[in-house]
Amino acid sequence: MKFLCVPCDSPMKLQTVGPPERGSLSVVYTCPECGYEIAMLTNAYETQIVQSLGVKIGPDRVRAEGASASQADASAEAGEGRCPFTAMIPPMEGEAQRAPTGEPIPVRWTAAAEARLANIPAFVRPMARTGIERFARERGAVEVDEKILDAARDFFGM
Amino acid sequence: MKSYHDIAGDGGSGVLEQVAEQRTRIADGLAGVRHLVAVGSGKGGVGKSTLTLYLAGALRDRGLRVAILDADFNGPSQARMAGVQRAVFVPGTSKVALPRTATGIGVFSMGSVVPESESVEFESVAHGDSHTWRATREFALLGEILGSFDWGTLDLLIVDLPPGSDRTVQYADFLGPHASFLLVTIPSQVSRGVVARSVAALSKRSNRLLGYVENMSGYYCRDCNAIKALFDSREPSDLGIPCLGTVPFDPELARHCDLGIPCASFRETPVGLALDQIAQRLLDDLGTEPRR
Numbered sequence: 001m002k003f004l005c006v007p008c009d010s011p012m013k014l015q016t017v018g019p020p021e022r023g024s025l026s027v028v029y030t031c032p033e034c035g036y037e038i039a040m041l042t043n044a045y046e047t048q049i050v051q052s053l054g055v056k057i058g059p060d061r062v063r064a065e066g067a068s069a070s071q072a073d074a075s076a077e078a079g080e081g082r083c084p085f086t087a088m089i090p091p092m093e094g095e096a097q098r099a100p101t102g103e104p105i106p107v108r109w110t111a112a113a114e115a116r117l118a119n120i121p122a123f124v125r126p127m128a129r130t131g132i133e134r135f136a137r138e139r140g141a142v143e144v145d146e147k148i149l150d151a152a153r154d155f156f157g158m
Numbered sequence: 159m160k161s162y163h164d165i166a167g168d169g170g171s172g173v174l175e176q177v178a179e180q181r182t183r184i185a186d187g188l189a190g191v192r193h194l195v196a197v198g199s200g201k202g203g204v205g206k207s208t209l210t211l212y213l214a215g216a217l218r219d220r221g222l223r224v225a226i227l228d229a230d231f232n233g234p235s236q237a238r239m240a241g242v243q244r245a246v247f248v249p250g251t252s253k254v255a256l257p258r259t260a261t262g263i264g265v266f267s268m269g270s271v272v273p274e275s276e277s278v279e280f281e282s283v284a285h286g287d288s289h290t291w292r293a294t295r296e297f298a299l300l301g302e303i304l305g306s307f308d309w310g311t312l313d314l315l316i317v318d319l320p321p322g323s324d325r326t327v328q329y330a331d332f333l334g335p336h337a338s339f340l341l342v343t344i345p346s347q348v349s350r351g352v353v354a355r356s357v358a359a360l361s362k363r364s365n366r367l368l369g370y371v372e373n374m375s376g377y378y379c380r381d382c383n384a385i386k387a388l389f390d391s392r393e394p395s396d397l398g399i400p401c402l403g404t405v406p407f408d409p410e411l412a413r414h415c416d417l418g419i420p421c422a423s424f425r426e427t428p429v430g431l432a433l434d435q436i437a438q439r440l441l442d443d444l445g446t447e448p449r450r
Binding site: 001002004006011012013014020023027029044045047048050051052054055056116117119120121123127131132134135149152153156158 | 159160162167168169170171172173176177180225244245246247248249250251252253254255256257258264270271280283284285287290291292294295298299301302303306308310
């Protein structure tokens with residue numbers, strides 16, 4: 001979608017994208033010639049269509065999603081697994097994950113391993129974390145580093 | 159006054175640029191795939207997924223590197239049948255390692271992500287209007303999967319399509335002209351009629367139509383080691399494309415699919431032999447030999 005300043009016959013430039021509010025985005029365009037500003041306010045259908053393409057909008061590419069989806073992304077980044085599929089992901093708590101007390105043995109992640117985890121799609125990230133931690137525990141490791149990831153890849157992957 | 163096409167760029171949203179980036183990422187991810195074969199039908203319940211899995215097995219037995227992408231996000235079955243329901247997704251340096259079966263077939267299925275007691279849902283700000291955007295969201299997810307997983311060097315990537323003639327065509331558009339199609343029918347006029355629609359729709363595109371497989375062409379009775387009639391259909395399918403073979407129904411094979419374990423005992427049966435011949439025909443048509 002493009003906007004044209006008719007008096008100047010000049011393409012307007014996308015200036016800012018307001019934070020999503022109740023399914024609506026506020027996108028401000030400015031004419032570089034006369035400085036006139038307009039705002040495009042999307043309805044929920046328009047917002048959803050853009051969101052469905054899996055793209056971001058704007059000069060800083062603010063994500064074209066509703067507030068709840070943004071929170072979900074933030075939570076997923078924080079490792080809380082609030083991606084759209086998280087609620088449907090089965091727990092993977094085998095015996096090997098649990099200490100004699102029944103509590104899962106905590107497993108640390110190195111920064112490099114976390115970086116690799118952050119690089120994969122959000123919808124598989126919580127499962128990946130759980131499965132790899134279980135893989136590490138089964139081998140007596142208390143830390144997931146890149147060596148553990150490579151070993152898991154050889155074990156599970158093609 | 160300027161028109162849309164007089165203005166360079168896409169107005170600053172970056173949408174077109176990002177869509178192009180997604181396309182590039184998908185193309186890069188599939189660069190090592192020699193043949194992309196989509197197994198579709200149009201009709202549901204004809205055994206696309208079972209044929210996909212066992213054809214992949216027959217190809218793997220020949221030493222080929224094979225992977226399956228279960229593109230039926232709403233009714234994924236490959237995870238159960240291939241025994242990868244509890245697959246672990248491992249992040250590599252840039253892509254996710256593709257889970258594999260015990261026999262070395264790579265499999266991505268939404269059934270490894272979402273348990274069977276749940277439906278696949280997408281968050282939406284347009285509540286109650288999923289018919290307006292759901293297909294777009296599903297194809298965006300397909301793109302994310304193709305671009306994010308490490309498909310590596312494959313002889314064949316087999317895409318197990320969802321039912322629906324319209325969906326078959328949408329996948330042809332999405333996967334591009336290099337994707338070949340193998341259609342599956344059963345010997346009923348109802349099924350043949352639906353598959354004929356898929357043939358008609360695909361024929362308008364540049365994708366290669368390899369042919370069709372007639373599944374459930376009889377019932378294999380293990381007790382008497384004979385094929386018995388399953389459908390009252392005496393006329394051969396006339397879909398105007400090559401028939402790559404016919405496969406009888408084998409309850410034992412279906413049982414193994416439910417259990418998610420390979421059915422080793424079927425290789426010398428009429429079903430196993432039929433699948434083996436279809437696999438060979440497929441390879442001959444594609445002109446593929448195992449990588450050295």
